[in-house]
Amino acid sequence: MKYYLTIDIGGTFIKYALIDDSYHLLETDKIPTPNTLTDFLTHVKELIATHKQQISGVAIACPGQINSKVGFIHRGGLIPYLRNLPLASHLERVSLLPVTVINDANAAGLAEARLGNLRDCSCGAALILGTGVGLALISDGNLLSFRNLQSHHMLIGPTTNDVQKNARFMAQKDILNLRVRGIESLLQNNGSAVQFIHKASDHLALPHDDGQAVFKA
Known part of the structure; x- marks a missing residue:
């Protein structure tokens, strides 16, 4: 071994x-x-x-x-x-x-895709909350890039009529909005677990930032 x-x-x-x-x-x-x-x-x-x-x-x-x-x-x-x-x-x-x-x-996304909760998932995401915020997109055990996601047939599919074309346009618009919001959040570090614990510790009037006390509360 x-x-x-x-x-x-x-x-x-x-x-x-x-x-x-x-x-x-x-x-x-x-x-x-x-x-x-x-x-x-x-x-x-x-x-x-x-x-x-x-x-x-x-x-x-x-x-x-x-x-x-x-x-x-x-x-x-x-x-x-x-x-x-x-x-x-x-x-x-x-x-x-x-x-x-x-x-x-x-790394976290691949672990979930191959050994964890995202096994056999055709299109999934792992959101990692630590000091910063990370996102991994996966499909069938492998990583997806945003570019791959936009052309992923399971999500958007071919466009053969007006309804499908409209659905494709809306999906691409949603993906773009998600990327913009994600970048803004990353730059400001708003979504991190560290920021959450800091704000929650203040709200709970704890003497210092305490992750275990926050999650217990």
Whole structure:
């Protein structure tokens, strides 16, 4: 049986887990997300070094715009110091292990599509609420882009008459409106769980932001 180190990089914590090739979690923990790139790389390398004798590879979920084929982070989302970072190749050189880096929302969407609640779903979405807000669109176990969604035959279909043409136009209009609203929300970070907890903690008159107390209430 093979084992892998999986790492989720968030704006507040770096969460990690040791899993086997049947997707069973064997060990989980988290550390605060560092404030600098130097400290970030040091912590990630230490995590890999600690588990190196047990694992066959490393999988990393990360915020921002990422070329998942080569593991290059073009933009790090809410973690600016990750911008233009060849994370996968850097860690591979250091660890001599295969490393994969993928957008965190896409990772969550693929997990739901292949192992979770979106299995056998022809057109679905995973909405990820953390320090930021992420969205993954999936179809039959794979990721969809917005461009693919607009031409997806299960959603819009061919247009052979005026009724279908009108339905297609309305669907495209709704998709455009959704993208605009989503971008506005992302820029303002209005939809994040962190913002919700902050506002709810204030509403509940808690002495400080407390996620567990908010969800219990």
